[in-house]
Amino acid sequence: xxxxxxxxxxxxxxxxAYPGVIALDGVSLSVRPHEVIxxxxxxxxxxxxxxxxxxxxxRPDAGTIAVRGRQVRIKGVADAAxxxxxxxxxxxxxxxxxxxxxxxVLGFEGAGVRRGIYRWKTLRQxxxxxxxxxxxxxDPMARTETLTFAERQMxxxxxxxxxxxRTSTEPVILLDEPTSVLEPEEVETLFxxxxxxxxxxxxxxxxHRLEEVMRISDRVYVLRGGxxxxxxxxxxxxxxxxxxxxxxxxxxxNHYHDDLHSGAVAERTPRLVISGLTGEGFxxxxxxxxxxxxxxxAGVTGSGREALCRALFGAGIVTSGTVTVDGHRIDLSSPxxxxxxxxxYVPSERKVEGMVAAxxxxxxxMLARTDLITHGPLIDRRREASLVDFxxxxxxxxxxxxxTSIGQxxxxxxxxxxxxxxxxxxxxxxxxxxxxxxxxDVGAKxxxxxxxxxxxxxxxxxxxxxxxxxxxxxxxxxVVVMYDGRVVADIPAPPGAKPAPVDIxxxxx
Amino acid sequence: MSxxxxxxxxxxxxxxxxxxxxxxxRVQRSTLSGLAPLVAVLALGGALTVANPRFIDxxxxxxxxxxxxxxxxxxxxxxxxxxxxxxxxxIGALASLSxxxxxxxxxxxxxxxxxxxxxxxxxxxxxxxxxxVVFRIPSFVVxxxxxxxxxxxxxxxxxxxxxxxxxxxxxxxxxxxxxxxIPTSVILVLVVVTLVTVVLRVTPVGTWIAAIGYTEPAARxxxxxxYPVKVAAFTLSGTTAGLAAVLLVARTYAGNPTMADxxxxxxxxxxxxxxxxxxxxxxxxxxxxxxxxxxTMLRVGLSVVGVPSAYESILYGxxxxxxxxxxxxxxxxxxxx
Numbered sequence: 001x002x003x004x005x006x007x008x009x010x011x012x013x014x015x016x017a018y019p020g021v022i023a024l025d026g027v028s029l030s031v032r033p034h035e036v037i038x039x040x041x042x043x044x045x046x047x048x049x050x051x052x053x054x055x056x057x058x059r060p061d062a063g064t065i066a067v068r069g070r071q072v073r074i075k076g077v078a079d080a081a082x083x084x085x086x087x088x089x090x091x092x093x094x095x096x097x098x099x100x101x102x103x104x105v106l107g108f109e110g111a112g113v114r115r116g117i118y119r120w121k122t123l124r125q126x127x128x129x130x131x132x133x134x135x136x137x138x139d140p141m142a143r144t145e146t147l148t149f150a151e152r153q154m155x156x157x158x159x160x161x162x163x164x165x166r167t168s169t170e171p172v173i174l175l176d177e178p179t180s181v182l183e184p185e186e187v188e189t190l191f192x193x194x195x196x197x198x199x200x201x202x203x204x205x206x207x208h209r210l211e212e213v214m215r216i217s218d219r220v221y222v223l224r225g226g227x228x229x230x231x232x233x234x235x236x237x238x239x240x241x242x243x244x245x246x247x248x249x250x251x252x253x254n255h256y257h258d259d260l261h262s263g264a265v266a267e268r269t270p271r272l273v274i275s276g277l278t279g280e281g282f283x284x285x286x287x288x289x290x291x292x293x294x295x296x297x298a299g300v301t302g303s304g305r306e307a308l309c310r311a312l313f314g315a316g317i318v319t320s321g322t323v324t325v326d327g328h329r330i331d332l333s334s335p336x337x338x339x340x341x342x343x344x345y346v347p348s349e350r351k352v353e354g355m356v357a358a359x360x361x362x363x364x365x366m367l368a369r370t371d372l373i374t375h376g377p378l379i380d381r382r383r384e385a386s387l388v389d390f391x392x393x394x395x396x397x398x399x400x401x402x403x404t405s406i407g408q409x410x411x412x413x414x415x416x417x418x419x420x421x422x423x424x425x426x427x428x429x430x431x432x433x434x435x436x437x438x439x440x441d442v443g444a445k446x447x448x449x450x451x452x453x454x455x456x457x458x459x460x461x462x463x464x465x466x467x468x469x470x471x472x473x474x475x476x477x478x479v480v481v482m483y484d485g486r487v488v489a490d491i492p493a494p495p496g497a498k499p500a501p502v503d504i505x506x507x508x509x
Numbered sequence: 510m511s512x513x514x515x516x517x518x519x520x521x522x523x524x525x526x527x528x529x530x531x532x533x534x535r536v537q538r539s540t541l542s543g544l545a546p547l548v549a550v551l552a553l554g555g556a557l558t559v560a561n562p563r564f565i566d567x568x569x570x571x572x573x574x575x576x577x578x579x580x581x582x583x584x585x586x587x588x589x590x591x592x593x594x595x596x597x598x599x600i601g602a603l604a605s606l607s608x609x610x611x612x613x614x615x616x617x618x619x620x621x622x623x624x625x626x627x628x629x630x631x632x633x634x635x636x637x638x639x640x641x642v643v644f645r646i647p648s649f650v651v652x653x654x655x656x657x658x659x660x661x662x663x664x665x666x667x668x669x670x671x672x673x674x675x676x677x678x679x680x681x682x683x684x685x686x687x688x689x690x691i692p693t694s695v696i697l698v699l700v701v702v703t704l705v706t707v708v709l710r711v712t713p714v715g716t717w718i719a720a721i722g723y724t725e726p727a728a729r730x731x732x733x734x735x736y737p738v739k740v741a742a743f744t745l746s747g748t749t750a751g752l753a754a755v756l757l758v759a760r761t762y763a764g765n766p767t768m769a770d771x772x773x774x775x776x777x778x779x780x781x782x783x784x785x786x787x788x789x790x791x792x793x794x795x796x797x798x799x800x801x802x803x804x805t806m807l808r809v810g811l812s813v814v815g816v817p818s819a820y821e822s823i824l825y826g827x828x829x830x831x832x833x834x835x836x837x838x839x840x841x842x843x844x845x846x
Contacts, residue, residue, distance in 0.1 A: 315730060339732030353726045356719070358790055363716050368731040370713030377712045421731065 006069065008033050008202050009054075009085070009172050014063035016049055016226075023049040024060065025226035031172060031202045036194060038217030038234070039206045042246055042468055045223040047206050051174050054204075055080040055087045068169070078107075084167040086160035087174040094144050094152055094159075101127035101140035104159045108166060130158035133200055134193045150186035153178060157193065164200060172202045177301070179207055191216055208300035209509045210239050222246055240502055247469060247501040256474040257446070260453035261495050268292055271461035272430045274312070277321030281307025282485040285321070289430070289461040294452065296464045296476030296493070300508050304485035305465055306348070309434050312463070313345040314338040325429050339368055342429035344422025346415070346436050348465070354418040357407035361399050362388040364406045364417050369425045391420045395451065412444025419451060431455065434465045449475060469501050481507040545836045546783050546799035553806050553828070560814035569813065571690040573802075575760070576809055578694035579604075581801035582753040583769065584776040585701055586634070586746030588797040591780055593739050594722040594789025595648035597746045599637060599655035600753075601773030603630055605766055606663040607754030612672035612764030615679050622679060627751035633659065634747020638740035648743075656773075663766035672764040683759035694756045701749065702794050709794075714738065722789030778829050779804045784836030796836070803832055 007030035016024040024046050031037050041047050052058035054065065056074035064071050067083045074080045077087070094103045104127040105112050112123035120141075127140040136154040144152060163171040175194075179187045194203060194216055207213050213220055213234075220232040222245040230245040268290035277285045282304035289295045299305040310316040312323060314334045323330045331337040335345070347353035355364050365388050366373060373384040388402045395416045399409055406417055415436060422428045433452070437445040452475060456462055466472035472479055473493055481489040481504060489507040491499050557564045564570075583600050590597040607630045614622035633655070641651045674680065685693045709715035717738050720728040729735050750769075757768055783800030785792025807828055811821045 313730070334732075335730050336732040336734060345730060347727075347730055349726075352724065353730050356724045356727050356790075358723045359716070359719055363719075366713075367716065367720060367728075367733065370716065374713060379711055379713060 006033075007031055007066075008068055008170070010066040010069075011050075011054070012064045012066070014050065014053060014065070015061045016053065016058060017061055022226050024053070024063075026063070027223065027226065027228055028063075029221050029228060029231075031204060033170065033202055034198050035218050036198055036203045036205055036216055038213035038220035039204055039223065040210060040213050040220055040242060040246060041223035041229075045246070046226040047223055048176065049226075050223070051087060051176055051204070051206065054085055054172075054174060067172075081163045082167065084163055084169050084171040085174065086163045086171055087176065088153070088156045088160055088178055089176060094155060096143075096145035098144060099141050100131075100138055100144055100147065100155045103144055103155055104130050104140070104162060106159070108162060126162075127158070130161050131155075133161050133164075134158060134196050136193070148186075150189060153186075153190065154193065157197065161197075161200065170201050172204065173197065174204045174206075176206050177208065178205070179209060179212055187212065210242050210505075211509065214239060214242070243502040243505045247505070256471075257450045257453045258474075258495055260450065260457065271326055271459075272312075272463070273324045275322050275324075277308070277311070277318060277323060279307065279311045279316055279318035279321075281316070282311070282482070285482075285485075285487050287480055287487060287490070289463060291459040291461055292456050293477045294456050294462040294464055294475055296466055296472035296479040297482060298466070298469060298472050298479050298504055298508055299482035302484075303482040303508070305482045306434065307485075308482070309345075309432050309463065309465055312338070312430075312432055313343060315345075342427055343432065344368075344419075344428045344430070345432045346418055346422075346434060348435035348438055350411070350414060350418060350438070355406050355414055358405060360403045361392065361397065361406050361409070361417055362402035365391055365402075365420045365424060368421050372425055387424060391424060395420055395423075396447075410444070412440050412447060415440060415444070415448060416451070419448075423455070428460060431460050431462045433462060435467050436464070437467050437471065445471075469504060473498050473501060473504065479504055483508060546796050546803075549782075549832050549835050550799050550802050550806075553803055553810075553832075557806060557810045557814050564810060564813055567690045571686070571692060573805055573809055574692050574695045575684075577801050577805035578692060578698050579753045579756040579760075579769070580772055580775055580779060580805060581698045581798055582694075582701065582749050582756060583772055584749075584779045584797045584801055585698075585705060585794060586742070586749035587776055588780050588783075588785055588792065588794055589705065589718065589742045590648065590746050591785055591787060592718050592722045592789060592792055593742045594725060595641065595739065595742070596777075596787075597634075597637070597652045597743065598649065598773065599633075599652040599659055600746060600750045600776060601770045602656040602659040602663070603633055603747060603750040604754045604757065604769035604772065606630075606633075606659040607751045608758050608764035608768045609663045609667045609672055609766055610764070611680075611754055611758050612674050613666065616675050619676070620679050623755055626754065627748060630751025630754070631744050631748040634750070635740060635744040637747070638743030641743065642736040642739050660766065660770065667764065667766045669766060674758060674762050674764070677762050680755060680759035680762075683756055694759070697752070697756070698798075701752065702798060705745070706794050714741075718742070719790050722786075723791070775804050775808065776801075782829055782832045782836060784833070786837070800832075800836075804829070 009031040012028050014024050014027045027046065027050055039047050049058055053060050054074065056076040056079050065074060066072065072083050074083065095106065101124050105123060109123065110126065112119055112126050124140050131138055131140060134154060134157055136158060138147065138151050138154055144155065147155065160173050161171065178190060197203060205213065205216055217234055220234060220242065222229045222232060222242060224246060232242060270288040271291045272289040274285055274287045285308055287295065297305045307316055311318050311332060314332045314337050318332045323332060325341055325343065330341045351357060362384060366384060373380050373387060385402065392399060392402060397413050397416045397420070399413060406414055422431060437448050440448065452462060464472065464475055466475065476493050479491045479493050479499065480487055481491065491504060493499055583604060587597045587600050607626050610629060611622055611626045614625055618625055637651050637655050640646060641648045683694055683697065687693060687696065709718065717728065717733050720733060721735055721738060725735065753769060758764055779800035780797050781787055782803050783792065783796030785796055807825045811824055812818065816824060
């Protein structure tokens with residue numbers, strides 16, 4: 001009924017802003033029938049927000065979504081299904097303790113339920129119809145939790161395909177990072193399924209692995225900073241071109257405060273030495289960070305860099321290997337032990353893990369180091385006041401007073417308070433910065449960079465999990481790349497001889 | 510190392526251009542809303558006085574204080590647990606059990622029975638705290654189980670009956686008057702409240718508890734001793750349940766396996782009516798004291814001023830909700846649930 005060149009889904013000038021971040025800055029794209037569209041971009045480029053907007057989990061500030069030429073306002077996942085848009089979520093959304101068949105028809109049991117009672121035979125047939133569409137041999141009566149990851153993904157896809165019967169049109173299926181948890185042979189199976197899927201549907205495929213995007217897609221949209229940076233035809237373009245579009249031209253200027261760089265660090269003594277560390281999410285990691293050195297850890301979601309960072313602070317699970325700071329072995333069993341060893345951690349979830357929003361700036365600054373302001377068990381309030389005021393002044397934290405709730409400060413100032421927590425003792429040896437500039441505007445970012453440089457100059461060993469590759473390269477003396485839980489590259493990035501982003505992305509994907 | 514003069518290792522970090530500070534900060538309203546529980550006490554007391562002028566009579570106030578004291582004592586430890594973001598539902602049953610133990614131990618231990626009972630109750634609280642943090646069982650569940658177990662033990666060892674105190678001289682001091690009207694029980698409550706408040710104010714523990722109650726992940730990642738603090742809170746809760754039992758036994762000259770069971774919900778009401786957030790973090794002991802007075806005034810005062818008993822419970826419910834609406838500090842409590 002529709003012309004094959006007429007788009008089934010058309011997004012025009014979609015915009016979405018969160019406080020401090022513009023997630024979508026006028027994205028336009030179109031999907032034609034039976035087309036597989038690839039979506040590529042760095043973390044924070046807007047991919048997830050775009051998909052969420054398409055299934056009604058995010059409400060765009062402006063712009064339109066048209067399905068088969070008709071403009072629609074999508075109110076939620078069920079509403080999206082009504083318009084023929086279904087999403088296979090990154091974190092799998094199946095109920096583990098019921099059968100695959102029940103999951104496939106969940107919420108839309110139809111003839112599978114009569115007078116409130118399950119009719120298992122019909123239910124099974126209804127599910128089998130969906131599974132047959134992708135040629136899956138999964139047993140519909142198997143309990144979902146007994147299936148492999150790949151099988152569950154097939155069930156998810158079958159579930160989404162059930163939309164077809166409800167709308168009597170061919171659906172648009174959104175696949176958000178479907179390959180991130182799959183083994184290579186499972187990826188091949190998935191790709192075969194996508195090829196079958198396109199006979200019934202259009203597909204939007206999101207992956208950090210660019211080779212996969214290029215292989216499976218008819219067209220690839222590259223997002224950067226909430227905009228479409230380019231549209232690529234995989235038949236004529238190569239991955240290097242995709243990289244360039246993803247990263248754009250690197251910022252120049254003194255945004256990163258290179259002038260404060262502490263000079264050559266190659267021959268400095270190692271401060272933080274990680275040897276053969278294995279734990280949940282990472283395997284056999286060996287990295288050393290010298291005094292005054294900033295080491296960026298790059299990697300896609302699931303590369304294990306976040307898990308490693310938390311494990312170094314005693315908040316993860318370590319099964320073997322050692323970590324030493326200045327030659328002393330560190331107990332990785334709890335954050336408390338890490339703090340005692342001179343390790344500071346700035347978590348990525350500032351509002352949940354970094355600060356206690358209802359407490360004052362002063363209490364937040366002193367939270368980890370109350371030992372500095374106590375005589376025996378008693379707090380010396382005068383000492384607390386002078387120490388807190390000193391650091392407010394030193395870090396230029398803009399706050400009416402030390403007794404103001406930290407929740408009332410701007411994001412950048414909140415982050416400075418969280419960093420100040422590890423500086424008050426003047427004895428921090430290692431700083432772990434997990435996305436320290438997330439959600440900050442340009443000016444606040446620059447101040448955090450300045451702070452990092454200054455701390456490095458005092459000999460602090462810094463591990464940086466940057467928000468973007470640009471940031472990682474610009475701030476780091478070395479960039480360590482992780483992939484599937486392992487360190488796969490260790491690339492020097494001295495001032496004046498920075499590696500090209502493309503060289504690092506090549507290792508990441 | 511902690512001298513300020515040793516810090517110039519970090520050079521001045523002035524940003525190149527320092528924009529004028531933004532005027533986006535609200536006026537601190539905490540001092541105003543902090544007075545709300547006191548205002549509620551005065552308003553309710555005033556209303557009861559208007560309804561029946563004899564309410565303000567010293568003897569009647571003294572009787573009111575008598576019944577408020579065990580409730581307030583019970584709520585002290587439970588408040589600290591709530592501040593940590595947990596809940597202790599076992600306090601009533603534990604106080605009942607303690608009352609039985611006290612009555613049973615006085616004949617053999619004499620005056621030593623009181624410290625023995627309080628220590629036992631503290632140990633019971635400690636055990637619950639350890640179960641909560643080590644096995645990561647919600648405090649609601651651990652103390653719900655504890656409540657049943659303590660009740661059952663109390664019934665078994667007392668043969669489901671009242672155990673009279675043979676030598677009332679041991680507990681007499683706890684149900685006495687200083688001058689004509691000031692109950693010793695109230696003094697004991699004030700001593701414990703002051704002690705705990707001072708510890709929370711002058712040591713870092715107060716901040717630790719607030720941090721744990723508001724945002725436990727952040728407290729953990731700041732390296733705070735989260736588990737020891739929580740265990741200590743449950744131990745304190747057990748201790749004050751034991752002390753509440755002493756006050757109850759002194760008043761009734763007997764231990765009883767269900768004596769304090771009915772005080773659990775009023776104690777929780779006292780905590781929330783005072784304005785302590787049931788979600789943790791925000792609140793304080795003196796707020797709970799105001800809450801205990803309000804709850805007691807409602808329970809005792811309403812019948813004193815002649816509200817028919819059928820309507821008493823309705824009015825009690827309405828006023829508890831109204832009091833919480835008035836005392837809760839919404840600027841500090843992010844999520845109301």
